[in-house]
Each structure stands twice: as C-alpha cells, then as structure tokens.
Amino acid sequence: MLHTFVAYVEDKPGVLTRVASLFRRLNINIISLTVGRSERTGYSRMTIVAEASDQAGHRIRASLYKLEDVAEVDDISGISAVTRELALIKVAANAENRSGVFELAEVFRARIVDLAPESMMIEITGVESKIEGLIQVLNERENRVLEVCRSGKMTMRRGHHTSRVLRAMGVSSEPSASDSDRNVLPTVEEPE
C-alpha cells in the first residue's frame, strides 16, 4: 500500500541522506519526497510517499524516530488530510493555438505564468489526478508538452495541527519575529 509520512527533521547537512538511506536499506522506493522549511525555526518538514507492505508503516515510523535528527514522524496513510502537488508545465504554443491552452487552464484552475513566442508555462496545484488530467488533455491537443516539473506531494492533516514537537519543546507555535517575514501563519493549537 501507499504510505505517507510527515517528518520534522533538523535543518542540517546530511539529514536527507539519513532519511533516504533508511528507505534504501529496506529496499523501498520513495515515490515522492518534498522538503521545506516548517513553522519551527531550525526544522524542515518532509512529506514522504513510499510503496511498502501494510505492516511496514510501523517499522518505518519507528526507524525514522531512531534517527537522531528526526524530531517527529506522523504516519498519515489513510487519515483525513489535504494533499497537494504543484506542477509547472511548459507547452508548445504560438499565436494560432494559444487560446485553447488559456481555456484549458481556466477549466483546470491553473495559471499561465510565462508566455513566449513559441511556448507557454502553466502553473497548476492540486491532487495528483488533477495534474495528470491536465497533462493528458494537453497531450491530446496539438500543443506538445515540452517540460513537466512536479513538486511531489505535500500533505497536512485536516483539523488540529499535529506538531507534537512544539508541545514537547514547550514552545508556542506563534511565529517568532524572525518567522514573520517568512509569511508563516499561526498554527491552531489543539485544545487540551
């Protein structure tokens, strides 16, 4: 089955290798991996999607926790969550066949973010199937798909936030001064 893990890891050199190496060692292919800064200074947030046996989830989570640089791991396979992916798609388009791409972008709630004499770039966010749907429709047109860049999945549980790290560290999840210029929204605390 498809497993999705969210991990808070220290923002240090080598951490990605340690996490990736754990999956490599178990001979599990990582299907999608996104890493970026999180609401907590010094910690990155990873969303890892991997295909593994039903029972593997517990062991992967427990093993991730054994890595010194990993602060928190959430296994959100089969849990109500919002999952998004971002894609940039460059298609061949000239003055004659541009308008069709605009229409498609409209239907898919995508945006045109670059327009050149011979090409256009589409930015689309959504679930995997939506992005694949757009690519498929584009391929059916005369606008050849020239390049596709996909971010991989990002996932967040619905409702209350899950960051036990913050609670464990006894810090408020309010953004600090240094965070504010990074446009971090305050997270919702779980009512205790």
Place this chain on the structure above:
Amino acid sequence: MTHGQSEFHPEVLTRLTGAEILWATLVGESVTDVFGYPGGAILPAYDALRKFPIRHILVRHEQGAAHMADGYARASGKVGVAIATSGPGATNLVTGIATAMMDSIPMVCITGQVSSKVLGTDAFQEIDITGITLPVTKHNFLVSRAEEIAPAIRAAFQIAQSGRPGPVLVDITKDAQQATAIFDFAGAKPRAYAPHPMLHCNDQKLHQAAELIRKAERPVILAGHGILQARAGEQVRSLAERMQIPIGMTLLGLGAFPASHPLNMGMMGMHGESWVNQAIQEADLLIACGMRFDDRVIGTPATYATKAKKIHIEIDPAEINKNIAVDVALVGDLREVLEQLLPLLPGRDGSAWLRLIEASKGTAAVRDIRNLPDSGHLYAAHVMHDLWRITEGRAIVATDVGQHQMWEAQYYHHDFPRTLITSGGLGTMGFALPAGIGAKFACPDREVWVIAGDGGFQMTASELATIAQEKLKIHIAVINNGYLGMVRQWQEFFYERNYQSTPLVSPDFVKLADAHGIRGAAVRKRAELENVVNEARAHDGPFLINFMVEQEDSVYPMIPAGSALHEMIRRPDQNPLIETPQDS
C-alpha cells in the same frame, strides 16, 4: 563525575586546541583507555595525548581497535573508545563498528579527517567516513571547528549509551584539532535525552501481559542481551522464580541469567539444545525479554511457536512485529517494565510443565559428547567443558565465530553477566583476540580466555604483538581443526561434502606465539589438557594453547537454515566422525 587523581579539571574554562579539547572531553566522560592507531590526520590529537590521564593502547590494525573498544564495552558496560586516522584508518574500523551496531554495543569511534579546506577534494587519505558508516552507526558527526568538538563528543557518549545502545563515530578535521576554542565541558552538555516517542507500556498493556502470564500453562521466557543492557537480571530472575517459568537463552543473553539455575534450560536457536527448542515449539506463551527474534533463533517465522501467545518486552519500537508478530508489546526499558509487571504476578505452580520439559531431554543428554567414552580423540567440546570446569566458570571468555563459538556456548556455562564476549549479529571472524584484549583492559583482575578457531584467529593474529607490548596476561585457546569448521559442516550437510576452499594450512601457532615472546604449547590428547591449561593459568603472562582437535567434528543439534525449530538435526547415536584426510 569522578576523575580523582586526574590533574586536569574540565570545569575550568580555558582556551585549548581542538586536540586538547578532544582528550579533555574524554576525561570528562570518565574515559581511561582508548584503543587506536595514529596517522597524519589525527596527529594533532596524538601530540596532545601526553597531557591527559588516558592510556592509549597501540593496536596493529584499526579493526583490532574497534573490536577492543567493543570487548571493553561488553566486559565493563561502559563506553568503549577507538581512535584512528582518516582514510584507510577509518575504513579499517568499519567491520568493528558494524559488529558493535548489530549487537547494540555502546562505543565511540574518533577518526581524523583531512582539513576542512580540502574536504571533498579527494585529498591524500581523505574518505567520506561519515557517509560510509551511516548505516552501521547509531549516529555520526563530521566536526570541522574546534568549538564543535566537545559538544559532538558529549552527544556521542549520550547517544551511544541511551535507549538501545550502539556505536557513534565522530570525524574531526585536522584543522579543527589544531584550532583553539574555549573549553567548556558543562556548556557542551547535550540536550536532555529524549526517549523514543513510541515507547508504550501502560496499565492496560501490563494487565494484558499479566493476564496472559497468569493463565499460561506452558510459558517460556526468552532471555536476550537486553537483560544485560538494562541490568534487569534480578527482575528476570524474580519473574522466572515467582511464576516458575523456564528460561531459554539467546547467544548474547548467556550470562544474563545463571546457567546453573534450575529454571535455565540453556541456549535456544540454531545450535540450541533440543529440549529448549522443543519447549518453545510446545509453549502456549513466550515472554521475550530484550531479544529480537533473530532468524538464528526462530528458524522460520511461519513455523515458530505457532501455539504460543507472545509478549515482547523491548526498548526498540522498530523491533516490534519485525520478525514475529506479537500479542502484547511492552515497549520500554526492560527493568522498568518488569518492575511494573511483577506486582501483578502473585505466583504460580509450574511443576507440570517443568516435568514435561525435563522428560523431553530424553536421550539427548546421553548422546552428549561429555557422556561418550574417551576415544583418545580430542574434541572441541571437551576443551570447552574442561575449560569451564578448570576455571570454575569464572573466566571472561571472548570467542570468535564458527563451530568453537557454538561449542563454547553449549559447554562453557556462564553463571555471571558479561563473561561471554562474542559477535552474535554480524558473526565477525577475527573478533575474539582483540575483543579479549579489550575485556582484559576493562577487567584487569579477571581471568580472560580468548577462544578462536584456526581460521578466525589468523584474521587478527597480528594483535598478538599488542598483547606482547602491553604484557597482558591473556590465555589464548586456538581450536585448530584444519578447516573453516562451520563452513565445512555446512558443506558436509548441505553441499554433499564438497569441501571447497575450507581446508586450511596454518602456521605453527605455538611458534607464532613464540615469535612474539608469548609462551605456548600444543595439546593433542585430552589427557594432556588439564596440565597445559593449569600451566597457562599459572604463567605470569600471556599463553597460547594450540588445541589440535578432531578435524571433521560437527556442532549438534542443528536447525538447518530455513527449517522449523523442531526439525533440528539431533546428535547422532553413534560417533559421527568419518575418517579424516589425515587418517586415510
């Protein structure tokens, strides 16, 4: 922190070189002995060593340093420390680090690294040792600034000892050793140890476990290495005695519970006694204490103890349901868990089950080599049995890997914790001699025996020179059968006696010892054994005995790989020995 006669006071804040900070931090962590080998990238550290109250033992190969640190840790329960230079020095440590990782041994390895300015340029003796050791360490550090040395070393010690212990490597660039920084031991304290968040042992789980134990008719305790690590020997004993539960031991568990205790059935698994494996297969409840259901213990998962409910008490959540699905998992420190569990267990009459097990011993004991008439041949099992008898089971024994290791486990009955030093998980040949040296440094007043086969002994025999240089009173028993014995046994059983590449021509080990200034003697008959062993024990210094044992002897019982525990190959009724090449 106690370092009484130490001239160095780590509490005083002074500016030191990185090299001095390294040693000062080790002193602060109560390190007294390190095993190592100098070289270019670690020279600044070696230059500073003379100022610190730490003994450095010069090894002959860095693998030896790692195994010595490992043996030191196993014998003492403290963290073992090995030190090596960059490049080949560091890579030579790897087998030793992996050995410690597989057996959860607390160890800190320090390696020199080329200067940070040339990191990544393929400089002379540069190797990415943190990359190489990533899968075989609990954690590792690359340190490129003097300021980072003390925090990294202190964190390494905390990581190595906490939770499920393991090896940690700290790679320190040469310029970090040469630069200076303010040394602040207290300030370098790592953040408080956070237990694994998935530890799980609540009242409900405890009551479930207690209920299973109270209701069980045929329970067995599986006693593993975790008992030593958690210092839970007393608690396991209480559990066994109060509830009258027989105990089976893993290889690394030997010594954690006295072999002579009436409830101790002996070793389980591939070369475990038949009645132990049979009891496990017949059991209706297994209580696994600090063991991980290794494949050498379970045979095949599908056939393992199918009638039994299973309780797994284990500190590493990643071990739960890994090889064997369990009914109740108590995930936490073994001693703490048992202390909570014991009050829920009032006592029980287990005599019917114990009688059944006693009866199942049947003829196995009769066929035991100890009970066979003397054929004039010297069997390895005789050597182990006699060594146990002569040393009264009080020696620390470091074994290598192979047949002799299994015979030692079967015939040297360990009544005391930390008296068996052996590589279980990785099965590292060449382990015994350096590990025995490490154990001797940890316990200088104890009698230490190194037992190795003729194959494994030659893998690290260069450490004889270390013994000679350090004038260590270590006894070495080479169990010499002219074969890579365990591989030969597999070839005999499973490869139609095709002894491909297992016959072994060895040097005269007594002469080899003599070349090192180490006394030695050969033993060919059982009648000679006791005198020579006593001569070795009486000798004021190291002594090597070359035991010329039966060549084609096999370890029984044996569960063929991939078979169930009850499908073991039992001891044959008659003397199994076929004519050896020498006889024909």
